[in-house]
Amino acid sequence: MMTQAAIDQTIDNRVSESAAESTFREVDDTDRAIPAIEFRNVTMIFDGRKILNDLSFKVMKGETKIILGGSGCGKSTTIKLVLGLLKPDSGSILLDGEDITDYNEGQMMRVRKKLGMIFQEGALFDSLSVYENVAFKLHEQGVPEEEVEGEVRRMLRFVNLEDAIEKMPAELSGGMRRRVGIARALVGDPKIVLFDEPTAGLDPPTARTICELAMKLRDLEDVSSIFVTHEMNNVEYLTSEYAVVNEAGEVVFEKEGEKLCLINSKVLMMREGKIIFSGTDETLRKAEDPYIHRFLRGH
Amino acid sequence: MNLIFRFLFELQEMSLLAARAVAGLVRKPRYLPETIAQMDYVGVGSLTIIVLTGFFTGGVLTLQTYQTLASYGAVDQLGYLVSISLVRELGPVLSALMVTGRVVSAISAELGSMVVSEQIDAMRALGTDPIRKLVAPRITALVITLPLLTLITDVMGMVGGWTVSTFLFGLPSSMFINSVKDGITSDDIIGGIIKPLFFAFLMGTIACHKGLKTEGGTVGVGRSTTSAVVMASIIVIIADFILARGLQLILGTQV
Numbered sequence: 001m002m003t004q005a006a007i008d009q010t011i012d013n014r015v016s017e018s019a020a021e022s023t024f025r026e027v028d029d030t031d032r033a034i035p036a037i038e039f040r041n042v043t044m045i046f047d048g049r050k051i052l053n054d055l056s057f058k059v060m061k062g063e064t065k066i067i068l069g070g071s072g073c074g075k076s077t078t079i080k081l082v083l084g085l086l087k088p089d090s091g092s093i094l095l096d097g098e099d100i101t102d103y104n105e106g107q108m109m110r111v112r113k114k115l116g117m118i119f120q121e122g123a124l125f126d127s128l129s130v131y132e133n134v135a136f137k138l139h140e141q142g143v144p145e146e147e148v149e150g151e152v153r154r155m156l157r158f159v160n161l162e163d164a165i166e167k168m169p170a171e172l173s174g175g176m177r178r179r180v181g182i183a184r185a186l187v188g189d190p191k192i193v194l195f196d197e198p199t200a201g202l203d204p205p206t207a208r209t210i211c212e213l214a215m216k217l218r219d220l221e222d223v224s225s226i227f228v229t230h231e232m233n234n235v236e237y238l239t240s241e242y243a244v245v246n247e248a249g250e251v252v253f254e255k256e257g258e259k260l261c262l263i264n265s266k267v268l269m270m271r272e273g274k275i276i277f278s279g280t281d282e283t284l285r286k287a288e289d290p291y292i293h294r295f296l297r298g299h
Numbered sequence: 300m301n302l303i304f305r306f307l308f309e310l311q312e313m314s315l316l317a318a319r320a321v322a323g324l325v326r327k328p329r330y331l332p333e334t335i336a337q338m339d340y341v342g343v344g345s346l347t348i349i350v351l352t353g354f355f356t357g358g359v360l361t362l363q364t365y366q367t368l369a370s371y372g373a374v375d376q377l378g379y380l381v382s383i384s385l386v387r388e389l390g391p392v393l394s395a396l397m398v399t400g401r402v403v404s405a406i407s408a409e410l411g412s413m414v415v416s417e418q419i420d421a422m423r424a425l426g427t428d429p430i431r432k433l434v435a436p437r438i439t440a441l442v443i444t445l446p447l448l449t450l451i452t453d454v455m456g457m458v459g460g461w462t463v464s465t466f467l468f469g470l471p472s473s474m475f476i477n478s479v480k481d482g483i484t485s486d487d488i489i490g491g492i493i494k495p496l497f498f499a500f501l502m503g504t505i506a507c508h509k510g511l512k513t514e515g516g517t518v519g520v521g522r523s524t525t526s527a528v529v530m531a532s533i534i535v536i537i538a539d540f541i542l543a544r545g546l547q548l549i550l551g552t553q554v
Contacts, residue, residue, distance in 0.1 A: 083424050105428065112426045123421035126412075137425045140328070184425070 410510025
């Protein structure tokens with residue numbers, strides 16, 4: 001008899017591999033069969049408590065993995081492990097097939113260049129303006145100022161905040177701070193983007209805007225991402241809508257219908273450091289686990 | 300046992316931080332603008348408190364020792380006594396303590412706030428090493444500016460002493476100045492400059508270590524700032540004793 005973890009793992013592997021196979025056939029790109037992010041039996045212990053317990057999952061190229069769960073279930077820890085900000089006690093973490101588990105800080109600096117991270121509160125540098133925040137990575141790399149300005153303006157246009165270029169972080173609202181955080185994370189066009197509860201504490205329209213940015217990245221930029229959240233409306237947006245460019249050249253968001261079913265967004269639900277569900281939003285809603293039911297109902 | 304283990308662990312963490320900061324100085328990028336900005340904050344920004352501290356310390360030293368020297372008929376040694384006390388001990392220690400109160404607290408609070416608002420994690424996520432970008436410039440700025448601030452404290456202390464001896468006690472101006480010139484040796488001055496170099500390195504390391512290890516939100520920032528100031532102050536005083544004895548042995552100065 002299979003354990004719950006094994007069942008979850010099987011579901012996860014089957015979905016991800018089949019997605020990879022179909023993509024492989026269509027695009028004829030062997031690289032796409034390699035997961036962008038892969039966790040293999042990752043365990044993390046802190047103060048004698050297992051924060052993550054034998055965690056295994058994959059995020060394929062162009063896929064968004066929504067990690068759902070209550071506070072303290074290990075969601076944020078998971079993405080900090082991807083960035084190498086924390087190290088696991090056992091197991092391995094692979095990025096584009098490269099095992100980064102035992103990389104030192106110097107090696108991680110190289111790996112982080114292909115990652116973008118959006119923090120919960122934006123984590124903007126208080127002493128720097130919006131322009132300097134977004135340009136931070138380019139300034140560190142010694143890119144000439146003329147090129148920096150062009151790139152910064154392009155990124156701020158992407159998040160609809162070009163007007164705020166001269167402002168200081170203290171002058172921005174919560175939603176604007178997150179969007180600047182997104183613009184900063186996207187400099188250098190990373191192919192893997194990590195969202196750590198980017199909509200927490202935001203009003204619904206602003207939260208929707210953040211989700212739309214995540215959808216644009218997924219559908220138009222072919223970015224793989226982990227989207228950590230505990231808000232069900234985020235799941236609803238990300239699993240049922242997609243971004244396309246219409247004939248007028250504008251980005252619009254359409255709902256999946258009977259003819260089209262989005263397969264590039266999967267849900268992974270965690271509880272006390274363990275995966276209790278892995279699959280699509282449709283199967284999540286049909287899950288029989290009482291905790292999942294309570295979580296979906298909100299009481 | 301737990302206390303000893305924690306002390307050793309913290310010592311190891313601080314040593315590693317200091318080693319990484321020093322190693323960061325020899326590799327590119329070197330963050331010169333950040334270092335200059337920090338030197339401005341630490342050095343120029345501390346001038347007022349350093350000038351006032353030096354002047355009034357020299358003044359009060361003269362005020363307190365005049366009567367004792369007068370009873371032994373050694374008033375002509377007043378300048379020597381004041382200047383030697385300032386150059387060897389009071390200048391370096393008082394400057395370090397004043398800078399600890401102003402700069403160590405600020406560094407620890409700034410880095411602590413950056414930790415709790417995830418700015419340090421964001422910096423690492425953007426591929427920048429916070430030790431090279433934030434720690435190394437701060438320690439370097441302290442190491443360069445504290446000896447200069449100490450010299451200013453020494454000079455202002457002597458000015459304060461001269462002012463009190465001349466205008467309050469009515470002693471001839473040349474008596475104080477000649478006593479200083481005859482009494483102070485180059486070894487005293489060298490010793491007075493070597494000490495702040497060590498103090499600055501220790502203060503910078505403690506401030507950055509405490510700031511970067513902040514936990515527990517804004518309450519944690521307050522806790523780490525207090526802890527940094529207390530630890531740096533105590534370490535300065537302990538290091539002063541060790542350095543004073545070491546310099547006596549190395550430079551052969553009088554006990």
